[in-house]
Amino acid sequence: MTFVRGWLSYVGRAEGVTFRWSIATNGFALAMDDMSHGLLLALTLGIGGLGLYLNLPWHSRPIVRWSGAGLIGLALYGLARRLVLSMGTDPFVVTFTGTACVVIAAALLTVTSPTVKHAAIGCVLLAVSNAVLLFQQNAAVLAAAAVVLSVGAIVLPLLLSSDTEANAKANDDKPSMHEPGLACVTGVLLAGVLIASFNRIDSSDLVSGKASETVSVTQQSGLVQNEFEVSASALWIVGLLAFVSIAGATAVSRRVES
Amino acid sequence: MLAVHDHQLLANSLTVGALLVSIGAVGLASRRGAAFALLSVTIVLQGVLLSLASLGFFHGNSSGQTVGLFGLVVVIFVCALALTMRSRTSRLKASNTDVVQGISEPEERHG
Numbered sequence: 001m002t003f004v005r006g007w008l009s010y011v012g013r014a015e016g017v018t019f020r021w022s023i024a025t026n027g028f029a030l031a032m033d034d035m036s037h038g039l040l041l042a043l044t045l046g047i048g049g050l051g052l053y054l055n056l057p058w059h060s061r062p063i064v065r066w067s068g069a070g071l072i073g074l075a076l077y078g079l080a081r082r083l084v085l086s087m088g089t090d091p092f093v094v095t096f097t098g099t100a101c102v103v104i105a106a107a108l109l110t111v112t113s114p115t116v117k118h119a120a121i122g123c124v125l126l127a128v129s130n131a132v133l134l135f136q137q138n139a140a141v142l143a144a145a146a147v148v149l150s151v152g153a154i155v156l157p158l159l160l161s162s163d164t165e166a167n168a169k170a171n172d173d174k175p176s177m178h179e180p181g182l183a184c185v186t187g188v189l190l191a192g193v194l195i196a197s198f199n200r201i202d203s204s205d206l207v208s209g210k211a212s213e214t215v216s217v218t219q220q221s222g223l224v225q226n227e228f229e230v231s232a233s234a235l236w237i238v239g240l241l242a243f244v245s246i247a248g249a250t251a252v253s254r255r256v257e258s
Numbered sequence: 259m260l261a262v263h264d265h266q267l268l269a270n271s272l273t274v275g276a277l278l279v280s281i282g283a284v285g286l287a288s289r290r291g292a293a294f295a296l297l298s299v300t301i302v303l304q305g306v307l308l309s310l311a312s313l314g315f316f317h318g319n320s321s322g323q324t325v326g327l328f329g330l331v332v333v334i335f336v337c338a339l340a341l342t343m344r345s346r347t348s349r350l351k352a353s354n355t356d357v358v359q360g361i362s363e364p365e366e367r368h369g
Binding site: 052056083096100104107108110111116119120123126130133134137138141142145146154155158184186187188190195 | 266267269270271272273274276277278279280281282283284285287288289291293294296297298300301303304307308311312314315322323326327330331334337338341
């Protein structure tokens with residue numbers, strides 16, 4: 001699909017001029033580059049999803065959980081390498097990459113930890129490290145509000161309520177109450193759809209060719225308007241897909257339960 | 259001037275946000291305890307906040323932060339309400355259990 005899109009884009013660019021074989025071969029090379037980029041990302045997501053499945057708490061054997069942790073580490077290494085390769089190695093990028101890895105690891109810790117106490121610690125770590133990412137993007141107010149409200153309104157009351165641990169354990173111990181494999185497959189598919197939708201701008205840049213490092217000021221307003229329209233439509237589609245995925249996974253899990 | 263570096267930062271921030279949303283969705287679908295569901299909603303919320311902040315940073319205005327703050331307050335309010343109702347329900351269950359035990363104990367003694 002990516003190859004066809006890139007090839008058609010180059011054919012479209014060749015309208016009005018004599019068609020040259022070099023245009024098609026150049027388009028093919030760029031499209032293959034784009035496709036291999038997507039395949040690598042899909043492989044990273046698949047390895048991460050498998051690691052998440054193996055690390056869920058009802059796999060009681062330590063070797064299985066350590067294997068899952070190793071796969072998650074491998075996927076995080078692949079993601080960090082991708083971030084550094086695409087953005088360079090200046091201190092801003094290194095800080096961003098390291099913090100992003102901590103954010104994802106904390107989110108995985110929250111989801112996979114067997115006790116509520118450890119999950120709450122992971123959630124606090126997630127809020128603080130995500131605040132660093134928000135602070136890097138000039139959103140200091142949002143970062144402070146997110147940390148204070150998430151920790152103060154959710155994590156602390158959760159830890160202070162005495163019956164939380166027993167209830168969570170009772171719910172998780174029922175084997176028919178969850179469908180972890182389906183949830184992980186849904187999560188990997190959802191991540192792929194979200195990333196593909198969000199990076200649509202990036203891949204269109206790749207197909208059209210990055211001739212220069214900067215875009216002129218005259219093109220900036222049109223580019224931003226176009227990007228806003230693309231992002232808005234992508235957000236609508238992604239929101240709908242996310243709703244359908246979560247509702248479908250929940251419905252199938254409830255069917256298993258009944 | 260709009261650098262390609264900003265494009266990459268936007269794409270990578272959105273990638274991290276998408277991963278957070280997906281991990282939260284996995285948590286919602288696979289863990290059934292109410293505590294884990296609330297924590298998973300928090301993970302989804304953090305991913306959405308990161309995506310909105312990066313979009314606002316890229317466009318050079320504070321609309322992303324504004325939408326993020328509004329959504330943050332609404333989601334936190336709903337989560338806190340759910341947590342309060344849950345703790346009240348569990349207290350009621352506990353008091354009902356005590357009442358039932360109080361009724362059944364004399365019968366056992368009588369029998």
